[in-house]
Amino acid sequence: MTEFCDQIFVSLAHWLVGSFPASWQPLVSAVVSVASIIAVFGLLFGITTVVERKMIGRIQNRYGPNRVGLPLTDFRLFGFGQFMADGIKALTKEDVVPRAADKVIHFLAPLLLLVPVFVAFSVVPFGRNMVLIDIDAGVLFFFAVGAATELAVFMAGWSSRNKYSLLGAMRAIAQMISYEVPLIISSIVVVMVVGSLSTVKIVEAQADFSGQLPHWHVFTPWGFAGFILFLIAAMAESNRSPFDLPEGESEIVAGYFIEYSGFKFALFFLAEYLGMFAISGMAVTLFLGGWTAPLAMLDWVPSWVWFFGKLMALVLLFIWIRGTVPRLRIDQLMHFAWKFMLPMALINIVDAGLWRFLPPGLGRWVACAGLLVVPYVLLGKGLAGGQPFAKRSYRYAE
Amino acid sequence: MRTPPEAASGTTRRCELAITTWGLHHGFMLGEGIVKGLAETARNFIGSYVEEDRLTTVQYPEERLPAKEAARNFPFLVFDGNDPHAGLRCVACQICEKECPPQCIYIEKSKDKKPDYVGKPQFYPAVFDIDVSVCMSCQICVEVCPFEAIKMDTEFELSNTDRFGGLLLNKHQLAKSNEAYHKIHPTEAAEVDGRLSAEKAKAEAKAKADAEAKAAAAKAAAPPPPKPALIPAT
Numbered sequence: 174m175t176e177f178c179d180q181i182f183v184s185l186a187h188w189l190v191g192s193f194p195a196s197w198q199p200l201v202s203a204v205v206s207v208a209s210i211i212a213v214f215g216l217l218f219g220i221t222t223v224v225e226r227k228m229i230g231r232i233q234n235r236y237g238p239n240r241v242g243l244p245l246t247d248f249r250l251f252g253f254g255q256f257m258a259d260g261i262k263a264l265t266k267e268d269v270v271p272r273a274a275d276k277v278i279h280f281l282a283p284l285l286l287l288v289p290v291f292v293a294f295s296v297v298p299f300g301r302n303m304v305l306i307d308i309d310a311g312v313l314f315f316f317a318v319g320a321a322t323e324l325a326v327f328m329a330g331w332s333s334r335n336k337y338s339l340l341g342a343m344r345a346i347a348q349m350i351s352y353e354v355p356l357i358i359s360s361i362v363v364v365m366v367v368g369s370l371s372t373v374k375i376v377e378a379q380a381d382f383s384g385q386l387p388h389w390h391v392f393t394p395w396g397f398a399g400f401i402l403f404l405i406a407a408m409a410e411s412n413r414s415p416f417d418l419p420e421g422e423s424e425i426v427a428g429y430f431i432e433y434s435g436f437k438f439a440l441f442f443l444a445e446y447l448g449m450f451a452i453s454g455m456a457v458t459l460f461l462g463g464w465t466a467p468l469a470m471l472d473w474v475p476s477w478v479w480f481f482g483k484l485m486a487l488v489l490l491f492i493w494i495r496g497t498v499p500r501l502r503i504d505q506l507m508h509f510a511w512k513f514m515l516p517m518a519l520i521n522i523v524d525a526g527l528w529r530f531l532p533p534g535l536g537r538w539v540a541c542a543g544l545l546v547v548p549y550v551l552l553g554k555g556l557a558g559g560q561p562f563a564k565r566s567y568r569y570a571e
Numbered sequence: 572m573r574t575p576p577e578a579a580s581g582t583t584r585r586c587e588l589a590i591t592t593w594g595l596h597h598g599f600m601l602g603e604g605i606v607k608g609l610a611e612t613a614r615n616f617i618g619s620y621v622e623e624d625r626l627t628t629v630q631y632p633e634e635r636l637p638a639k640e641a642a643r644n645f646p647f648l649v650f651d652g653n654d655p656h657a658g659l660r661c662v663a664c665q666i667c668e669k670e671c672p673p674q675c676i677y678i679e680k681s682k683d684k685k686p687d688y689v690g691k692p693q694f695y696p697a698v699f700d701i702d703v704s705v706c707m708s709c710q711i712c713v714e715v716c717p718f719e720a721i722k723m724d725t726e727f728e729l730s731n732t733d734r735f736g737g738l739l740l741n742k743h744q745l746a747k748s749n750e751a752y753h754k755i756h757p758t759e760a761a762e763v764d765g766r767l768s769a770e771k772a773k774a775e776a777k778a779k780a781d782a783e784a785k786a787a788a789a790k791a792a793a794p795p796p797p798k799p800a801l802i803p804a805t
Contacts, residue, residue: 236630
């Protein structure tokens, strides 16, 4: 029974594919997997938008959306029909393209943003045996594909012929390239310790238990530091608050998608959230044990439940941080990437190497944790420049 | 460089990191401010489910706040008694029509007259229209009315599917009783009533005095007989 529940989607896909003639099977298999990924993550996107609005509302002591339910009935479903209404609205809205815009590139940008994000899902293992393609360089493939979104962002900003969208795109490029460095360096530690770039092998390396406790990478000093660095960089990569400068509406209206309306705008929105899901899925795979259970006695729960549970937990954490932290300034953003994230990520690589070669025991823990905590404290103090927290003085405006 | 060197270095140091600034209450750990902030938002999030009075939102169509006495939105016409026609205080003097800044009032004077609250025959509006889509709720019509006939309403749910005819209110739709006026603006209505009854009493006293004076004059005028000598002279 446990086995059946765990593999239900895999067996369902096998049965569906098996009912076609043999020459069709590779194509049908691909279509079934891709369609299910698009459907599942599309629905998750819709639900997340409502959850996000409700959660941020509650953080600000408001209700958030609680009206739209099933159409033509009195069922309100706590407002969870909102995303369907929003989708219909986006589909029926007028699609305005500026006269001066570069029409072809303006049209292609949202599509080009969406495609790599969906492609990135192909190497994320959603459960036991549930990965679309298991390639040896899965992690590399993920980041390589993810980097393609930067091109789409700049296409959107450039083709709109709007100073705000160009500024937004420039900010987005600067931010995404800067944070790609710590993002990849913080995930290298996992590759170093596991000795494989395959996402499936990385999850399998964390699937053991000692007693009840799992062997997730986040429960080691280098894994914990790597996880935190990865999360911060992931937030910046997916343009989430507090790193949402590319669309800071108080400064540059809506950033690179200012000239997009109707369904194209919805596609940008979709791509942004799907990017967040993909990168959270990668964080779960690299540091939180992928689809493995958090306790040995909970191993009977289907593996995909754990994966999506962890994914949603990370998404909720992102929403929580969005509701807490105000937007950074562009110089603060850059300083943070190059003066804090990058050194810490580089130190973390040394730490992972140390962990690999020291004998297991308490001494290894102390040494590795110390190697991370000391630079963290020193960097924190050093970057603040010894200035006490005080009222700001202004150079020009008095 | 126009910037003095010590100011520049101080400012760049201060600008280093927003996150260090948040966490830097007298040299504490980096990131501490974020943790404090996260705790605060978590307290708000959970508190909004536990404590009812945290959520100050009034869910409008189902729940609503009691109308504020000082609120005002669009004007209405006051009538005394039960008959909106007979009791209408407006005498169609057209001052409000002339004073209205956005020109949203349209009045046609009647041909005949009807008695007002004192009993004096007055004109009344044959047509009195207010376009509420034009009205800017300035209350100038109320300020200029010498007859306390036009007052501000607190009604605000005037949305309509017909944006031309539906928002042009005629005198039947505008007329509201003095009791309704008392309900929405009790203090102001009591003051107006006092003023009107004082005026009415004054008018009655004057009428009485006039009548007495007339009677006295009549009495005084009656005894002297006509001088017969004058008649032949004319």
